[in-house]
Amino acid sequence: MAWKLIFSRMTLMDGVIIIALLAGIVSSFIYMGQRREGSRVVVEREGKILFAASLDQEREVSFSGPVGETVLIVRRGAAFIRRSDCRDKVCVRMGEVAKVGDWIACVPNRLLVRVEGDEKGDKREYDILSR
Amino acid sequence: MTSSAAEAVQLEKIRREIFLALFIALAVAIYTVEALLPSPVLGLRLGFANILALAALFLFGARAAWTVTLARIFIGALLLGNLFSPGFLLSLAGGTAAMTLMSAAKTLGGRFISPIGVSVLGAVGHIAGQMLVASLLLVRHPGLWNLGPVFMLVAVATGVMNGLAASLLIETLRGHPVFHYGSVANADHP
Numbered sequence: 001m002a003w004k005l006i007f008s009r010m011t012l013m014d015g016v017i018i019i020a021l022l023a024g025i026v027s028s029f030i031y032m033g034q035r036r037e038g039s040r041v042v043v044e045r046e047g048k049i050l051f052a053a054s055l056d057q058e059r060e061v062s063f064s065g066p067v068g069e070t071v072l073i074v075r076r077g078a079a080f081i082r083r084s085d086c087r088d089k090v091c092v093r094m095g096e097v098a099k100v101g102d103w104i105a106c107v108p109n110r111l112l113v114r115v116e117g118d119e120k121g122d123k124r125e126y127d128i129l130s131r
Numbered sequence: 132m133t134s135s136a137a138e139a140v141q142l143e144k145i146r147r148e149i150f151l152a153l154f155i156a157l158a159v160a161i162y163t164v165e166a167l168l169p170s171p172v173l174g175l176r177l178g179f180a181n182i183l184a185l186a187a188l189f190l191f192g193a194r195a196a197w198t199v200t201l202a203r204i205f206i207g208a209l210l211l212g213n214l215f216s217p218g219f220l221l222s223l224a225g226g227t228a229a230m231t232l233m234s235a236a237k238t239l240g241g242r243f244i245s246p247i248g249v250s251v252l253g254a255v256g257h258i259a260g261q262m263l264v265a266s267l268l269l270v271r272h273p274g275l276w277n278l279g280p281v282f283m284l285v286a287v288a289t290g291v292m293n294g295l296a297a298s299l300l301i302e303t304l305r306g307h308p309v310f311h312y313g314s315v316a317n318a319d320h321p
Contacts, residue, residue, distance in 0.1 A: 005295065009298045032280065
């Protein structure tokens, strides 16, 4: 019903625009999925590294910040925030990170969790990203 | 009551201005309410206020649509008390990018493009403008762009939805006597 209503009001050009945009989105998802699995997780606050560990070891680390505790879990090659004392819990809902370049931000607690690859390959990838 | 041609033109102009003022008022109201609602994910919003800019674009042209969007952002910022804050800058960047794309699409597409296509381009432009400014001013980290595809997907969906709403609104308004151009003088004498 709703689809019929939308299609009846669309022109050919609308369809072309939407399909082109969706194609671009799908290909960027595919491109992002092809990034390598990361090997290290790094936690930063305002550019300073607070914590770094291999993604292969199981860990549970707690960081205290301006609004309270933020608990980071590392397990099975991925990292995620289990709980945080902030209001919106955006960091918790950002889920797991595992691939090189993935990140989780805990803005109220000023934390940035990011995934890095092996030193060698990582450098190349970063140079492409940031030129 | 009799009205000369000159009066009819002036009447039409006044009616246009009244409708534009109503569009701005509605856009500000929607924008403010949306800003006060807790956002589901990372500042993603539905952008219903753009329905009014789309209506202005299709009924009155690009200038009117720019007026609705810019007035909405500035008046909304005064109401929310966030003038010149990061949130305001993001809104302004998004609104400017969206309006640039939408007015260009309407000019180039003419009658081959409907409010739905224009709306989708506007939503995508809004995200692009916001992300550009966010990456330059707020989040100086290349990882920000990882979120791009998710944001764009949401933008296409909300763009289609708002475009449909705008398309229905425009059709309804075109049935209103104010929008019967050329027969304005007759509207007073049914």
